[in-house]
Amino acid sequence: MSDLRQVVRALFVEDNQALLASIFAFLDGRGFVLDAAPDGPSGLKLASTGDYDVIVLDWMLPRMDGIEVLQRLRALGEDVPVLMLTARDQLDSKLTGFSAGADDYLAKPFSMEELQARIVALSFRQLGRKQVLRVGGLTFNLLTQEITRDGRELKLYSGSRAILEVLMRQSPHVVPRERLEYAIWGDDVPDKDMLRTHVYELRRRLDLPEEPRMLQTISKLGYRLVDAGNDAHD
Structure with missing residues (x-):
């Protein structure tokens, strides 16, 4: 993303280090400030204390799954947009994520270009929220x-x-x-x-x-x- 008017601050809560490294390498230099957490509890802590435009949250995480992280985050009153990453592509799984407070959903495997587009779209939604x-x-x-x-x-x-x-x-x-x-x-x-x-x-x-x-x-x-x-x- 070359638009100098906005830098997107994104938190990735993901335990797959190889995937995370690929994502960070792709997004490097494209207008992102990136943080990462390897498990549910540390992701919840960063998400609830940091000032992020978007949170990219894996469904399956050590110590606390992504749905529980999302539910706790919403219970704290945090309205930051959340993109769920998961290998689950069934309708009932999507409905579970949305009912827990997810804003968007991306099934693995995915293209890096689509991931970037989804994050940018959610960041502009958050830009409108933040008054x-x-x-x-x-x-x-x-x-x-x-x-x-x-x-x-x-x-x-x-x-x-x-x-x-x-x-x-x-x-x-x-x-x-x-x-x-x-x-x-x-x-x-x-x-x-x-x-x-x-x-x-x-x-x-x-x-x-x-x-x-x-x-x-x-x-x-x-x-x-x-x-x-x-x-x-x-």
């Missing part, structure tokens, strides 16, 4: 466009808003300069220094002198946004 972004004490309501840090309202220009939205969606990962430029100007970037101007304006309003810095510059790579309560160094 309020949060990183630590920073909140961005996408419906009202209200941005606050620890209750303090931030007034930002449109370019700074676009940068902040991308950084919040990808936090705490580093976002390359090119992705931020694309978020503001698409393919028509006016000047390399223009991004620096927008970032400076965002940092001036986001990080007051008495506050820990949330917006970090990563030399030669790009920028990232962190929870100041957990990672205050620059």
